[in-house]
Amino acid sequence: MENSKQLRTWLDDLGLNHPLVIAGPCSAETEGQVMKIAHELKDTDVNYYRAGIWKPRTRPGNFEGVGALGLKWLQKVKQDTGLKTATEVANRAHVELALEHDIDLLWIGARSTVSPFIVQEIAEALEGTDKVVLVKNPVNPDLSLWLGAVERLHKANISKLGVIHRGFSTYEKSKYRNIPEWQLAIELQTRFPDLPIINDPSHITGNRDMIFDVSQTALDLNFDGLIIETHHDPENAWSDAAQQVTPKTLVQIMNDLRIRKETDEEAEYKHKLSNLRAQIDIIDNQLIETLSKRMKVSDGIGELKKQKNVAVLQSNRWNQILGAMILEGESKGLSEEFVLKMFKAIHQESINHQEKIMQA
Ligand code: PEP
Ligand code: MN
Numbered sequence: 001m002e003n004s005k006q007l008r009t010w011l012d013d014l015g016l017n018h019p020l021v022i023a024g025p026c027s028a029e030t031e032g033q034v035m036k037i038a039h040e041l042k043d044t045d046v047n048y049y050r051a052g053i054w055k056p057r058t059r060p061g062n063f064e065g066v067g068a069l070g071l072k073w074l075q076k077v078k079q080d081t082g083l084k085t086a087t088e089v090a091n092r093a094h095v096e097l098a099l100e101h102d103i104d105l106l107w108i109g110a111r112s113t114v115s116p117f118i119v120q121e122i123a124e125a126l127e128g129t130d131k132v133v134l135v136k137n138p139v140n141p142d143l144s145l146w147l148g149a150v151e152r153l154h155k156a157n158i159s160k161l162g163v164i165h166r167g168f169s170t171y172e173k174s175k176y177r178n179i180p181e182w183q184l185a186i187e188l189q190t191r192f193p194d195l196p197i198i199n200d201p202s203h204i205t206g207n208r209d210m211i212f213d214v215s216q217t218a219l220d221l222n223f224d225g226l227i228i229e230t231h232h233d234p235e236n237a238w239s240d241a242a243q244q245v246t247p248k249t250l251v252q253i254m255n256d257l258r259i260r261k262e263t264d265e266e267a268e269y270k271h272k273l274s275n276l277r278a279q280i281d282i283i284d285n286q287l288i289e290t291l292s293k294r295m296k297v298s299d300g301i302g303e304l305k306k307q308k309n310v311a312v313l314q315s316n317r318w319n320q321i322l323g324a325m326i327l328e329g330e331s332k333g334l335s336e337e338f339v340l341k342m343f344k345a346i347h348q349e350s351i352n353h354q355e356k357i358m359q360a
Contacts, residue, residue: 001147001154001192007159007196008162008194009159010132011196016047019259020224020226021045021225021227021228022046022049022105022228023041023048023049023050024037024041024048024049024050024086025037025229025230025231026052026055026237026239026240027052027053027055027063027237028051028065028066029066029238033232034070034076034077035080036232037230037231037247038077039081040232040246040247041081042082045251048105049074049077049081049085049086050087052087053067053068053070053088056088056109056111057239063239068097071087071098071103072101074087086107088107088108089106089108099126104131104132106131107133107134108122108133108134108135108149111139113135113139114138114139116152119135119148123153123155124156130159132161133161135153135162135164136166136200137165137166143184146163147188162224163196164197165198166204167179167200167204175210176204177203177204177205177207182221185199189221198223199218199223199227200227201226202240202243203229203243207243208234208245211228215253216258219257219258220260229245230246230247232246291349298350302353303357
């Protein structure tokens with residue numbers, strides 16, 4: 001995929017003075033519910049009205065969406081409120097129905113992005129469309145799979161493209177429903193700075209109380225927009241009840257978010273920033289120097305263990321180090337999560353070094 005400015009023309013053409021906002025219920029439930037929420041979102045910052053028509057549910061037996069009937073309701077939303085419409089498509093039949101009903105924006109869900117077969121089928125069904133197509137990240141943190149899906153659409157001559165960052169599934173317990181792994185989204189932006197990227201705080205958090213903070217982080221990281229599940233009666237929603245906000249709360253969130261500029265030309269700002277960046281560069285070099293020293297010491301331990309035929313992994317010692325470093329880190333303002341991740345990586349590199357020596 002060439003790194004072309006054209007990828008974001010559809011977004012720039014909207015001429016917004018705020019991030020793109022896609023909002024609406026997780027699922028279309030009834031015509032009354034769809035219309036009520038749409039009317040409450042009319043005349044706000046919302047650009048596209050979202051509603052799931054076909055719902056991918058983890059386990060059977062839950063509400064699976066109203067199906068094609070809901071597309072008529074979305075058409076009515078557009079007619080009555082002027083809001084553009086958006087829904088998820090997961091196969092060729094969905095695409096054909098959505099196009100027939102003139103839905104303006106289609107997204108590929110996280111469970112579909114993982115399957116190149118299904119993405120290819122959707123891409124072929126959409127060949128040459130002038131609708132906006134957004135690709136949610138796959139459920140697993142795999143950047144190639146995510147980009148691969150975008151490439152399949154690009155190859156099918158779909159030019160109005162973008163991605164949605166909705167977080168990643170993990171086995172480990174976390175305060176998030178799907179952990180954000182911001183680094184992945186940052187890497188994607190670095191590689192394709194012109195590909196619009198929208199944040200989905202609803203599916204990242206699974207909890208309406210955390211929507212604001214995640215949205216603010218996304219804007220701080222230069223995301224182009226937000227997709228936020230919105231329902232007039234969230235508690236009684238037929239799907240994702242815990243994470244939906246009311247239209248009123250959505251408006252409040254949009255008002256309170258601080259929208260950052262990408263940069264500033266002011267000389268004072270530039271001078272201060274380059275000063276701080278110079279300090280960071282020095283510290284980063286020191287970090288590499290220190291880590292390299294640590295690995296040399298580790299090599300020495302490897303030699304010693306080899307002579308005495310002792311195992312590389314010493315769990316007790318390792319647990320002691322971890323415990324002590326987490327406490328030390330906390331006293332210096334570093335989170336437990338970060339210290340743990342960092343020391344696991346350092347430990348792994350140490351083991352690799354020692355293994356090399358043991359096996360030489
Ligand atoms: C959704 O946006 O309603 C949805 C099902 O999301 P995801 O594909 O991210 O789980
Ligand atoms: Mn949902």
